[in-house]
Amino acid sequence: MSETKEKSQAALLKEKLFVNRKNGCRKVSAEEMKKADEFCEEYKNFLDHAKVEREAVIYALDAAKIAGFTEYDPAKTYKAGDKVYVNNRGKAVMLAVIGKNGTHNGVRLGIAHIDSPRLDLKPNPLYENKDLALFKTHYYGGIKKYQWPTVPLALHGVVALKDGSSINIEIGEDESDPCFCVTDLLPHLAVEQMSQVMTKAFNGEHLNVLVGSRPFNEDEESESVKLNILNILFEKYGIVEEDFLSADLQMVPAFKARDLGFDRSMIGAYGHDDKVCAYPALMAAIDTDMPESTIITVLTDREEIGSDGNTGMKSTYLIDFVADLAESDGEKARHVMAKSTCLSADVNAAYDPTYASAFEANNSSFINCGAVITKYTGSGGKYSTSDASAEYMAKIRQVLDNAGVLWQTGELGKVDGGGGGTIAKFVANLNADVVDLGVPVLSMHAPMEVVSKLDVYMTYRALYEFYTA
Numbered sequence: 001m002s003e004t005k006e007k008s009q010a011a012l013l014k015e016k017l018f019v020n021r022k023n024g025c026r027k028v029s030a031e032e033m034k035k036a037d038e039f040c041e042e043y044k045n046f047l048d049h050a051k052v053e054r055e056a057v058i059y060a061l062d063a064a065k066i067a068g069f070t071e072y073d074p075a076k077t078y079k080a081g082d083k084v085y086v087n088n089r090g091k092a093v094m095l096a097v098i099g100k101n102g103t104h105n106g107v108r109l110g111i112a113h114i115d116s117p118r119l120d121l122k123p124n125p126l127y128e129n130k131d132l133a134l135f136k137t138h139y140y141g142g143i144k145k146y147q148w149p150t151v152p153l154a155l156h157g158v159v160a161l162k163d164g165s166s167i168n169i170e171i172g173e174d175e176s177d178p179c180f181c182v183t184d185l186l187p188h189l190a191v192e193q194m195s196q197v198m199t200k201a202f203n204g205e206h207l208n209v210l211v212g213s214r215p216f217n218e219d220e221e222s223e224s225v226k227l228n229i230l231n232i233l234f235e236k237y238g239i240v241e242e243d244f245l246s247a248d249l250q251m252v253p254a255f256k257a258r259d260l261g262f263d264r265s266m267i268g269a270y271g272h273d274d275k276v277c278a279y280p281a282l283m284a285a286i287d288t289d290m291p292e293s294t295i296i297t298v299l300t301d302r303e304e305i306g307s308d309g310n311t312g313m314k315s316t317y318l319i320d321f322v323a324d325l326a327e328s329d330g331e332k333a334r335h336v337m338a339k340s341t342c343l344s345a346d347v348n349a350a351y352d353p354t355y356a357s358a359f360e361a362n363n364s365s366f367i368n369c370g371a372v373i374t375k376y377t378g379s380g381g382k383y384s385t386s387d388a389s390a391e392y393m394a395k396i397r398q399v400l401d402n403a404g405v406l407w408q409t410g411e412l413g414k415v416d417g418g419g420g421g422t423i424a425k426f427v428a429n430l431n432a433d434v435v436d437l438g439v440p441v442l443s444m445h446a447p448m449e450v451v452s453k454l455d456v457y458m459t460y461r462a463l464y465e466f467y468t469a
């Protein structure tokens, strides 16, 4: 065999000066790849049990309690190493590990969101038309409406009753359960539909979910198909039509997370955005034992609709918690926030060769190239985004490189191609340093999204190293 060929001067200089854009699979060891695959086994289980934010909170609290987290009590004093959680209405959760320096040098924040695009039931959803029973829906988050018809759907959520009790509902996930779907027109009769622009061909009022077709009995009453559905719901859950008013019910894709590709290198699932960052953030919080500064992991709600609402990042719930922690250290929240740093853990669009014209390849994130750092999101002339400072970017590069975490950078598509945002700007507006870091996703916001196992694991490692650096 020949000896190793000596590298040319240009090759050596390239190595020194160029960004190394090799596929991450060529950069990591077989052992690390195995760890990534193992990490993703439980991630898939999380996806199957946390399709909506309430379920993600339940999963997170169960895991946190096992790891020694207890409910935060502002009246108590905590010492370094203590682990506490705050449950915000069952729809968002914060996990903190008290650091050796407490909040004196600021806190380290890792924030991901646990809501995903879906079809919410309207407050008065059930109706009958020509002997079919259907649910009216109001979509939540940015969806391409044409993707949702003919996909098997499951119903998740909670119905709150006037007596103060609540009923949890999950129908369509078990193989033996019925599922639901939005119907679509057959191609034979779709001449007019197919000639329309997509936004016209499928609008929000088309997203009606088929839920039944048999009448109650032989009585010639009107709306007896609807009556039959209400009767089934009454017998099973004790609810009547008016109870839909006090419910959070969501239709989500009914299928489970699955390995994708002959090589099983990827995962196809509903809700990667942003469970694919929430799960690594949760695991990083659980694995962090005695950090220098207090770490706070936030699994927040309402990101997909702009973070408005009491469980979203425009709410004061995070800053109020920081204020409580600061006070017990004899600090002021504003001084703590000014010294705090944050990884806003959210996804970015992975480069898709089929839709190459939407991307600018030099500044896109790629599947299997590691956690993606997104300096800014927004749209147009950098509107509606924070822009991480040069100094903070340098600090994050240092943390990740010192720990050998595989990472890359990416913008959200090409300039003026559209745009989007994350919670980074809301945290930046609280006067902390923040940058987005997360997983590149193919088919983002579709009923089935795709991520790479290696990237999921590297996002966990990035968050863990950020917490413990």
Ligand code: MN
Pocket (backbone or CB within 6 Å): 113, 273, 274, 303, 346, 347
């Ligand atoms: Mn997101």
Ligand code: MN
Pocket (backbone or CB within 6 Å): 273, 304, 445
């Ligand atoms: Mn999103």
